[in-house]
Amino acid sequence: MQLSARATARRGLVVLMCALLVVYVAFLAVGDLSATGPLVEGTLSLLTQWLPAIVCWTAVTATRFRRAETVLAAAAITANAVGDTWYVVATLLGAEPPFPSPVDLVYLLFYPLMLAAMVVAAKRALPRVTALVWLDATVGSFGAAAVLAVVLDPVLASARTEAGPLAVSVAVAYPMSDLVLVSAIAGIGALAGLRAARSWLLLAVGLLFFAASDVLFALQVAQDTYTMGTVVDAWWPVGLALMALWAVRTMDVEDEHPPEARRTGALTLLSPAVATVAALGVLVAGTRTDLSGLAVALSTVALLLAGARTQVAFVRLAAMADLRRQEAATDPLTGLPNRRSLSADARAELTDGRRRALLLLDLDRFKEVNDSLGHHVGDLMLVQVGARLRRHVGPSDLLARLGGDEFAMLLDDAGVAEALGLADAVHEAVAGTFLVEDTAIHSSVSIGVALFPDDGRDLSTLLRKADIAMYRAKSTGTGVHVYDAVDDVDGAERLRVTEEIRTALTTDQLVLHYQPKVDLVDGRVRGVEALVRWQHPDRGLLPPVEFLGLVEELGLMRSLTDIVLRSALDQASRWRAAGRDLEVAVNLSASGLVDVDLPDRVDAILRERGLPPQVLQLEITEEFLMRDRERARSILARLRATGVQVALDDYGTGFSSLGYLRDLPLDELKLDRSFVAPMVDEPRAAAIVASTIGLAHSLGLRMVAEGIETREVFDALARLGCDQGQGYHMSRPVPAVELEAWLDARWSGGGVDGPRVLGVAPPEV
Incomplete structure (x- = not known):
């Protein structure tokens, strides 16, 4: 990088200062100054005093007087040079100044000015001491x-x-x-362990040389042994030169961040x-x-x-x-006592024989919050949960965060009634909405209760049994459950099934069955709905009701959703290759659709298979919509933007349905079977179906009826203008091979009443 003219001149002055200093020291080292005494004592001596001052002032002007320590140091060195010039010239002229004289005042100005410069430099170099x-x-x-x-x-x-x-x-x-001066150097030197800047070290060493020269000079004068022209005289200009180099260094590192303390x-x-x-x-x-x-x-x-x-x-x-x-005893996130603290406190409290109740709390579907919104949002939510729980703890009760989304409350002097009363209050408090970084998060909690001394006499036993009760509450959906001896058997079974589910997700035990969606006007099949089953190695084919609840609890719904999407679209790709243009509908659970990454994942899966987005339809329920309408609108809008179709499943079973129809981007309504099945015999049910069909069409939505079990219902829906239907009257959910055979039979002339699989009409799954 090319230097400016000023920088070049400044470097030249520094080189000249150092060169003259070397020459001066060399002359002093000779020892015999009889021939060159006036030169050394006069011109050369004064140059070694004035060049450091000039170098300092060039640094001051280069920094535009913004560095106070540089200005103070330049003034101090200048004062010393003026005093030296006064003294040397007067001495050489044979008029040595008396003691004391004004020249002493000029000399003494050096010390307060340089002390101030050193303090300012130290504060700048070490700001966080x-x-x-x-x-x-x-x-x-x-x-x-x-x-x-x-x-x-x-x-x-x-x-x-x-x-x-x-x-x-x-x-x-x-x-x-x-x-x-030496005291200040020693004191600030005590801070050198703080990795002081190299520029400050130049100042400190320079001041140390200068002070040492003063001390040696004073001692020699006091003992009447001082002789002008010895090497001791060089210590002053050496110190001044180091100070000047420090001034230049401060200019070069003007924007350098100060070093951090490291003692x-x-x-x-x-x-x-x-x-x-x-x-x-x-x-x-x-x-x-x-x-x-x-x-x-x-x-x-x-x-x-x-x-x-x-x-x-x-x-x-x-x-x-x-x-x-x-x-060590506090949870760093919530500020609550941790498991170690709870163990220590409970060990003391469980020895007095008083009755107590242990509540173990676990947030439902908390893993979805971390997966969809990130761990930072999950942590902020846990902080709010801890604050809500604090409001329900008495002065003699214990509250702790055990880890993850688990909390424990040890209630003093509490039996079943007191424990259930507090559990209900806590359940209601945590089941509310949490506002985290402008995102509304709906939550719920499952609580297990174990009693002391009935269920155990130590904390470890109580925690184990409260944990079993908590999972019982989670699996049954009751929210709160008090431990019972029978739960131990259920807990062991649950652990076994948990491992089996994890194995099923990784070993292709999950299979899809397909139920056709039939056009009620011409009988053609426009698409199918993919429904997951578990091909259990010992128990045979299991419907979703047997395992989806546990999948939700374990936080595995995202993995299951991806498996179903990939399998369904693989089948759709095979059908298209065989000449069957069928749309495939996939159900998404409430937890499966809170994932903000879902639209991107769906788009990636479609692209991997080279399928147009219109081949996929995602069916959501009002349960999801009730959780967070704003997030629902955002996710659905992104899905629709990719071309994927969206259907509202089980329409009519939730709340505020008209508001959803107004706000959300939908392609299809699926009317719940509870309205469809009785419509032939119940005029009110028929009226609801008719009005819903009219509403859907007026909004430009396709209407699909679920649960068509008889020809009479099929015909009634066709007369009312319903677009499509599903039900056992046409076909139950079957594997892809059976569905293909069923489709081939229809196209060969079976029509609506042609080959189909009939049987008892349980609810569709």
Whole structure:
């Protein structure tokens, strides 16, 4: 990347500064400056002071004065350069300034300006430091100050011998400024374990060089051993050059994100530990030699702060330990006690002999919420469930989330009546609507009840029996069930059937039978309805009523729906290849159609088989529509947009049907058999059928009657203008091979009363 002219000039200044510094150090290292003394002490010395200031100001202008620490550092280095220029020029002219003089004030400006720059830089580099870490820094500062006070004691003693209070004040100001500077470096250095930015390290090291030069100079002057032109004189320009490089670095990383704190292990304790040992060492030394009161005072403060730091750390560790214990016993999602907490509390409570009741709650079809709306929505719903349950817990009762969508309530002093009363209240509370991220979710809950001590004397036994009772409530649809010894047998049977169902879904034990939909005018078969059966290896062919309820409970309806869709459309594809143009209708349960991914999955299955979407019809029930009309409208609209047909099954058995007809995109109404079967003998039933047919046609919908069992009903529906019909009068649901034979017989002349399978007319399944 090509550099700008200003950047090139700035880099040139940096190179020149470093080169002159190397030359200056080389001259000082020679040791004999008799021939080149004026050059070194004059021009070269001043250049090493002014070039860092110039570099700093170029960084200030490049950042447009937006970095306060850079401005402060530039001003500090400039003040030092001005003071040095004043002193060197006056000395070379034979008029060395007296002590004290205005040049000392200029020199002393360096310290507050640079201290401010260092504090601003540290705050920017470490913005998320805790109060405990700042306390560590303070301990480190006072520990370093105590040690430095001992080192500078000869300087302070010498300053006190100066004539006049002003001379004493100025003489003391230098070592005290160095003490403050080194203390600040040590304190902020205690934060270095926080992965301080490399740019800040340049500033800290540069200041350390500068302060070290001051300390060595002061000690040599106090001992009358200082000689101008030694390597010690190079430490000042080295420190200034490092500060200038820091200024350039801050400009280059202007938009860099500050580093995050990362204090761990020994680094956390190193700074306060070293400072404490140092302060203690100063106090011990004070018992054997005469130390200044300043050193003793600083050591005392450092030890007091170290003690306070230890106390704060102890309190925090105790709080963290208590918090960890709470977290170990608390469900992080709902804030309720977890299974471990329930076990611990119940172990104590179940020893006093008082009667108690355990309620085990499990949300119905919760897996569908996670599958269709995502686990995030499911988690938010669980939080709301926990809040509703809290409102029904007494002060001496226990409420816990066991995991997933399971909750437990241990009621104090409760028998069957009290347990059932609370269970009914909880069932009603949870069965309401949950509004999660603008989505209305309808839920219900199954509750199993076990009693102490009748059903068990420990929590594990009570949980097992409440679990059996809960599944009994779920399978029967009662919502609440109290454990009975008979349920143990049913529970074992349920576990066996559960495993068999899971096996059936993966081993092609589910088969489809097809029932024709016959045109009531010309007798032609326009389509068929696919109905699932379970070809059980031991019990034979099982109708849906034997297993669909358990499939719902286990959250396997999505898998079953996909199996039925793929099988039905595979058969439709084979029929089309054989010249049979038949639409295939597939029933979707209420849980099967809450999946927002359903339209995409249906479209993908059709595309895989190369079938037009019109070949598929999906039959839904009003049960689904009652759950969430907005979601129903969205899903059905997406299905219709792909070309798939939608039928409303069992029409007339739900509520608000007219509202559904107005709002939802439908192609077909299927009138429930409860209206069709009695229409020949009951005028009111016939009137309902007639008005429903007229309503469907006025809305542009196809009308299909279910449950046609006799010729009389068939003819009556035909006279009323019903479009299609299904029922045992024409054919019961049969395998695809039998249906093909039945169709061939009709086309060979059987007509409506031709070959069909008759028998007892149970409800269609």
